[in-house]
Amino acid sequence: xxxxxxxxxxxxxxxxxxxxxxxxxxxxxxxxxxxxxxxxxxxxxxxxxxxxxxxxxxxxxxxxxxxxxxxxxxxxxxxxxxxxxxxxxxxxxxxxxxxxxxxxxxxxxxxxxxxxxxxxxxxxxxxxxxxxxxxxxxxxxxxxxxxxxxxxxxxxxxxxxxxxxxxxxxxxxxxxxxxxxxxxxxxxxxxxxxxxxxxxxxxxxxxxxxxxxxxxxxxxxxxxxxxxxxxxxxxxxxxxxxx
Amino acid sequence: xxxxxxxxxxxxxxxxxxxxxxxxxxxxxxxxxxxxxxxxxxxxxxxxxxxxxxxxxxxxxxxxxxxxxxxxxxxxxxxxxxxxxxxxxxxxxxxxxxxxxxxxxxxxxxxxxxxxxxxxxxxxxxxxxxxxxxxxxxxxxxxxxxxxxxxxxxxxxxxxxxxxxxxxxxxxxxxxxxxxxxxxxxxxxxxxxxxxxxxxxxxxxxxxxxxxxxxxxxxxxxxx
Numbered sequence: 351x352x353x354x355x356x357x358x359x360x361x362x363x364x365x366x367x368x369x370x371x372x373x374x375x376x377x378x379x380x381x382x383x384x385x386x387x388x389x390x391x392x393x394x395x396x397x398x399x400x401x402x403x404x405x406x407x408x409x410x411x412x413x414x415x416x417x418x419x420x421x422x423x424x425x426x427x428x429x430x431x432x433x434x435x436x437x438x439x440x441x442x443x444x445x446x447x448x449x450x451x452x453x454x455x456x457x458x459x460x461x462x463x464x465x466x467x468x469x470x471x472x473x474x475x476x477x478x479x480x481x482x483x484x485x486x487x488x489x490x491x492x493x494x495x496x497x498x499x500x501x502x503x504x505x506x507x508x509x510x511x512x513x514x515x516x517x518x519x520x521x522x523x524x525x526x527x528x529x530x531x532x533x534x535x536x537x538x539x540x541x542x543x544x545x546x547x548x549x550x551x552x553x554x555x556x557x558x559x560x561x562x563x564x565x566x567x568x569x570x571x572x573x574x575x576x577x578x579x580x581x582x583x584x585x586x587x588x589x590x591x592x593x
Numbered sequence: 594x595x596x597x598x599x600x601x602x603x604x605x606x607x608x609x610x611x612x613x614x615x616x617x618x619x620x621x622x623x624x625x626x627x628x629x630x631x632x633x634x635x636x637x638x639x640x641x642x643x644x645x646x647x648x649x650x651x652x653x654x655x656x657x658x659x660x661x662x663x664x665x666x667x668x669x670x671x672x673x674x675x676x677x678x679x680x681x682x683x684x685x686x687x688x689x690x691x692x693x694x695x696x697x698x699x700x701x702x703x704x705x706x707x708x709x710x711x712x713x714x715x716x717x718x719x720x721x722x723x724x725x726x727x728x729x730x731x732x733x734x735x736x737x738x739x740x741x742x743x744x745x746x747x748x749x750x751x752x753x754x755x756x757x758x759x760x761x762x763x764x765x766x767x768x769x770x771x772x773x774x775x776x777x778x779x780x781x782x783x784x785x786x787x788x789x790x791x792x793x794x795x796x797x798x799x800x801x802x803x804x805x806x807x808x809x810x811x812x813x814x815x816x817x
Contacts (some may be wrong), residue, residue, distance in 0.1 A: 511654035
């Protein structure tokens with residue numbers, strides 16, 4: 351446990367939090383890559399998922415894609431793309447990897463959110479004369495939002511985990527102290543980096559859990575109370591493995 | 594693809610290492626999740642705790658977990674045990690939820706009927722609850738198996754040799770074919786194990802496929 355004390359001493363030393371290679375810089379890098387990748391993935395996956403959920407068509411393709419993505423090791427994909435893109439385009443190669451990883455969770459969150467809506471609600475909206483666009487934006491999107499945020503949550507966590515591994519290809523980020531500490535045999539640095547990464551993931555998870563709760567429309571909370579005897583509905587799509 | 598034909602022995606032995614590490618983790622995760630999932634399902638108060646704790650462990654990125662575990666448990670980070678335990682923890686995080694969801698999916702009327710015809714708690718669990726929860730548990734097990742096999746490659750970053758070696762070695766030597774071979778090998782054994790689990794599920798739970806026709810024939814008989 352002495353190592354743990356050394357790790358916390360290393361983490362709290364002011365010199366780790368200043369300069370160009372300071373932890374605050376690595377933390378910013380980590381968040382920057384995560385934000386960019388999840389944003390790009392959302393632009394691709396959310397409209398596609400909504401289209402699948404609204405029309406009820408194409409779900410098989412999304413499920414097959416998610417299954418295949420689960421079987422492909424993200425670390426291997428990262429290395430492969432770095433080799434294919436060339437050393438000069440490492441950030442682009444890494445970003446593409448992260449985007450590919452984030453897509454299945456977001457896609458599943460988007461269409462599962464629509465699927466979970468009681469069909470009678472959509473039929474009722476159509477019956478009172480809402481157009482398809484109104485049904486989409488005023489009924490399906492708000493009601494599907496909690497599950498979409500759930501998908502967003504797993505996508506963010508998965509990308510954060512993979513960005514950590516990306517330190518191996520010199521991308522920076524919070525994995526850097528872990529990777530360099532390992533080769534220098536400075537285990538207090540390795541452990542300090544690991545603790546910081548774990549804390550970051552836990553904080554992001556907690557924030558997104560709050561966002562997920564906030565995304566439930568107010569009317570739905572009241573309705574949920576009446577269905578206590580119904581089957582328990584999962585809050586979020588199937589869990590995706592952290593990497 | 595010359596690289597692959599020249600290195601079949603290496604790929605073969607790495608595949609065996611990889612399978613050994615992942616299969617132990619998958620089996621251990623499955624066996625530990627059954628009692629944990631049952632406890633979480635049976636006792637409402639514990640449910641929140643079990644789901645929260647496994648969920649939090651699941652949130653921790655693998656590279657961090659592989660570094661923190663050895664310090665907490667006191668074994669070397671480079672040991673195979675370290676990787677297998679980390680993979681087991683992730684497997685438990687997915688499987689516990691699958692087991693509780695599976696037990697939830699059993700019709701309470703069926704459970705009450707079993708009690709009514711004289712099944713005790715233990716016998717009802719093994720003969721009624723568990724088999725009926727089987728399809729949901731199997732779905733969770735298949736997700737666990739595939740993600741464990743794919744995740745195991747991260748072990749090479751702490752010095753545990755498996756198919757992940759093809760990624761680090763391929764990057765250092767700039768051999769794209771080697772990295773690609775590693776990805777294909779991992780995906781292939783993941784899909785193979787997935788297929789085996791699906792076939793085992795069909796053998797062990799033959800009623801899953803027969804469910805719809807059986808119901809239809811019962812309806813026909815009732816109509817006749």
